[in-house]
Amino acid sequence: MAWYKYPNFLAQQNGAEFDTIHHPGQNTPISGIYRCTGCGLSATFVADKTIPPQNHHQHPNASPISWQLIVKSHWK
Ligand SMILES: [Zn+2]
Numbered sequence: 774m775a776w777y778k779y780p781n782f783l784a785q786q787n788g789a790e791f792d793t794i795h796h797p798g799q800n801t802p803i804s805g806i807y808r809c810t811g812c813g814l815s816a817t818f819v820a821d822k823t824i825p826p827q828n829h830h831q832h833p834n835a836s837p838i839s840w841q842l843i844v845k846s847h848w849k
Pocket residue numbers: 809810811812813814830831832838
């Protein structure tokens with residue numbers, strides 16, 4: 774989950790970049806807040822840096838971690 778106070782500081786977009794699933798060890802394509810598709814944990818990743826490895830956090834059922842962009846922090 775990610776949180777905000779002022780909705781007027783965020784703008785909705787419908788780009789395909791919000792539907793792409795990213796995996797540990799891949800290059801981060803866009804800076805922003807990502808959501809783990811397995812447990813809902815949110816984390817901030819920076820463009821052109823590596824997405825954290827599989828041991829970033831643990832799932833009770835040991836299911837794999839994957840990430841989905843939920844908030845872009847830079848125009849791209
Ligand atoms: Zn997770």
